[in-house]
Amino acid sequence: MNSLKLKASLLVTGIRAEESAIAGLGETYKEQNHGLFGWDFENHKGILLPDDFILPDGAVVQFRLNSLSPYIVKSKGNELALFLNDAEICTVKWINRPRFYAQKTSSGQDMVKIGQIGGEDCLFFCYQNYCSHFGSNKQCYFCNLVSTFREYRSVMPKKDIQSIGEVAKTAWGEGMVNHILLTGGCFSNEKEVSLISDIFQSIRDNTGFERIPGTILPSPAKGDDIRRYYDTGIQAIGYSMEIWDDRLYQAICPGKSESTSHDEFVRSIGKAVNIFGPGNVYGVLVMGLETKETFLDGIRTLSGMGANIVPFVWSPNPGSKFAGHRAPTPEWYFDTVMEAAAIIRRNNVPTGDENHCYKCDGNSLLHDALRVK
Ligand code: SF4
Structure with a gap:
């Protein structure tokens, strides 16, 4: 097959x-x-x-x-x-279990509760397992962030900055890691950029990187904050715009769309491409909740601007409002992602593989489609 x-x-x-x-x-x-x-x-x-x-x-x-x-x-x-x-x-x-999963930080915390490996080579940190949209029942309908944390309680809800740096150093030292992915839920305050700046400073101090190969996926970065994120030393930035079709976006992501409109996302991504460079900005979409037509419109526009796209295959997971629903057929995903890959190739977007590659992505098909010659 x-x-x-x-x-x-x-x-x-x-x-x-x-x-x-x-x-x-x-x-x-x-x-x-x-x-x-x-x-x-x-x-x-x-x-x-x-x-x-x-x-x-x-x-x-x-x-x-x-x-x-x-x-x-x-x-x-x-x-x-x-x-x-x-x-x-x-x-x-x-996939082999990273050795650092069995190790502790200097403050005695289990490293696996602070950072985990995504796929084969992506060191993942979630700096806060909370999102303010759940408090007003305006979370994105596909999201189960809060219920997942409550169900398993397997990671620390907030990670201290020094521990993140230590985990990065240990994980990189094993030779398994090629990139970092740092994200959190949506903050409702202005402190996110400075927190992330401190986290990346700790990672740079611990690893010796001047610029860190990987991606920051914060609350939507706008205006002058985009430059501030670039100055933290991370090589790429992502924008979780979730759904390209504006009306569906507003319906499915009621909280997020109140604070960041579709047009604001697109403007910010354009600005970020100018700062981070072509291929170093990602539009992150949930694939399977809108039509092929609007999804591919998004691929066309974003890749035409020099951005890459990470489209996660939607899972109707427990704890989300869409729990129990069904995703489109595998054939729909295959056909749509092959067309998306063709569009991205035509637009000559640099792969950005040094920041995020097919080995990071167990839940997206696009990187694999782009590997198919
Ligand atoms: S913004 Fe949406 S997808 Fe992101 S954590 Fe909040 S509810 Fe979940």
């Missing part, structure tokens, strides 16, 4: 694993730690599951538990094999 079609199907359908297949999880292999959202189709408190896995062509796939899924991973001798019902499709591999 075509790897990209398979990945689309696995993300849309979910997956399960035989007990013998997940032996070594949490010791030899990387387990889920719920650093931000929950992407499984059902909660699994107290049960360790893989974070993600690798297909034979190197594509990283997020593990989204669905205990009714026809996809199942079974152990087969010394290998793991993916089955669709009774038919074997291919071998798969879990």
Whole structure:
């Protein structure tokens, strides 16, 4: 089966694993730690599951538990094999557990509760597992940030700056990490830029980087703050605009759209491209909640401005307002993402792979589509 079609199907359908297949999880292999959202189709408190896995062509796939899924991973001798019902499709591999997951910071905190590895090589920090839109019941309808934190309580809600720097140093020292992704929920105050500046200073002090390969994904950066984010030393910036179609955006993201309009997003992304450079700005979209037509309009406009796009495959996850709904078909995702990749290639956007690559993205198809020649 075509790897990209398979990945689309696995993300849309979910997956399960035989007990013998997940032996070594949490010791030899990387387990889920719920650093931000929950992407499984059902909660699994107290049960360790893989974070993600690798297909034979190197594509990283997020593990989204669905205990009714026809996809199942079974152990087969010394290998793991993916089955669709009774038919074997291919071998798969879990990802090795980073050594720092078992280590503590100098203040005695578990490093895994501060930073986690996304995919194979992206060191992820969420500086605050909270979003002000939940307080007014205006959270984005696809978001389960708060309920995921309450369900698992597996990470620290706020991380101290020195600990983040120590985790970055230790993780980079292992040789597994190539990029950083730093994000948080939406702040309702002006302190975010200075907090992020302090965090990146700590990371630079601990790693020796002058400019940090990776991406900051803050509350929408506007006006002079864009330059301030650039001056923190991070190489790329992202904008979680979520839905391209303006009317759907307002309906699905009631809180966020009150504070940042579609047009403000587009203007800010244009300004950010001028400051960070082409390819170093990301529009982040949730793929599967709007039509192919409007989604591709977004791809066309953003890539025409020199921005890259990370479109996450929507998961109707528990705790979100859309829990229990269904995503479009795998074929829809495949066709749409192939057209998106063609548009981006035509617009000659630099890949930005030094800041975010296909190995980071178990839950997006676009990087994989862009690898297909
Ligand atoms: S802005 Fe929306 S997606 Fe982001 S954390 Fe808040 S509710 Fe979730």
